[in-house]
Amino acid sequence: MDKRRNHSKKVILLRKNLTITVGAILMALAVNLIFEPMGLVTGGLAGLAIVVKEVTNFLWEGGIPIWLFTVLSNVPLFLIAIRLLGIKTMFNVLLGTAVYVLTMMVVPIYNFKFEDLLLASLVGGAISGVGLGMVFSASASTGGTDLLATIIHAYNRHISTPIILTFIDGAIILLGAFVFGLENALYAIIAVFVSAKVSDGIVEGLKFAKMAYIISDEYEKIAEAIMTGLDRGVTGLSSTGMYSNKDRKMLFCVVSKKEIVKITEIAKSIDPKSFIIVNDVREVMGEGFIEYRQ
Template identity: 75%
Template sequence: MGFRKARNSKVDNLRNYMTIVVGSVIMAVAVNLIFEPLGLVTGGLAGLAIVVKELTKFIWEGGLPVWIFTVITNIPLFLVSIKLLGIKAMFSVSLGTITYVLALAVIPIYDFQFNDMLLAAVVGGAITGVGLGMVFSVSASTGGTDLLATLIQRFNRHMSVPTILTIVDGTIIILGALVFGIGNALYAIIAVFITAKVSDGLLEGLKFAKMAYIISDEYDKIAQEIMTSLDRGVTGLSSTGMYSNKERKMLFCVVSKKEIVKITEIAKKIDPNSFVIVNDVREVMGEGFIEYKQ
């Protein structure tokens, strides 16, 4: 039993590391193929690096490469973070950051010459959102302003990390507006919005489920069928119909999105007069869903 748990733990860790690597590479693709060529500063160290590259073109041919600036700025952040948070806590962040920087250095910068800046902002934001969602889904990050906000919060407890991150990234976007113009900045804001929506959707999609309440006189048969055919647990809640003043069990169960149709079919098949209430569930942790890990 212990061997099986150890093996499962190694498989889970490997899967998480692969998710971090793939997500970091996807984020770098958006920077090198869309944001940098078009001068879209979407916040983060990559956005600041794009600004610095533009400002250093007169002293460095083509400007200081984004990946070099990202390395330079991340080094002090990592040294401080290791001291405050410990090496173990920084492993996943280190993997994400190293992969991200290497991808920025290796992936060629290519201008697809988007004639529609809005389309470029949407595509870039969506690509970044997928990569960011993958990295966040395993509680990791690619360093940068995320790490900076975490460090600042340790010395400024009355401000949350998201608030600090918004201020830092907002400042970087303003710098981008000063260098590339207000038009580019507005498109960059659209890209940031799309990134947030896609990454949030990806994270919620991984944890999203459906909750069903079933009221029926045939509650026992319905519960048995759900447990048998779907292998899902069902809870019977004591309830009283206020019109009939009749006591009965109200069934409560949580299932995946694709299983909720089967739940309603079972209820209606056994009792056509059954009353089924379906709600969205944002996050479910436990057996059959996402396992809680300390």
């Protein structure tokens, strides 16, 4: 039993590290193959590195490499974060950052010469979003401004991390507008929007479900049909109709997106007058869905 449990933990850890690795590689490819060649400053440490590379041409032939600036910037952030959060908490971030930097260092910057900046921003945002979503789904990051925002929040608890991150990234995009022009900055914002939507879809899509409330006098029959037909748990909540002043059970059930249609069919077939409320559920953990693992 212990051997099986240990093997399962190793498989989970391997899958998690592989997800972080692939995600970090995709993020680095988006920077080297699209954002940097097209001058799209999409915020984050990578965006700042693109600006620094552009303005340091007179100091360094071709400018300071993005990967080098990323390493130099992350070192002090990691030292502070390790002191605040502990080395164990930072392992996933270290892995993501290491793969991210190594990929940018190994993969040469190549300009695909997109004639349309909109197409470049959409493609770059999508690739970056997939990578970011994979990294976030494994509870990791690639350091940079995410780490900086976390550190600032540790010293200023009254300001939330997302707000801090928004101000930092906004300042970097504004800086990019001065260096590469307003048009590039606006297209960079489109890339950021696409990246955020894609990454959110990946992270939330893994745990997305539907929640149904069913009000009916035939609640016992409906609950039994759901439990036997779909093998889903149902909870009966005590409720009172304020118009009729009648006590009854209101059924509460969380199911997958595909099963919500069957829930409605079951309820309506038993009681055509049943009242059904369906809501989106962003995250579900527990039996029948995603199990929580530390």
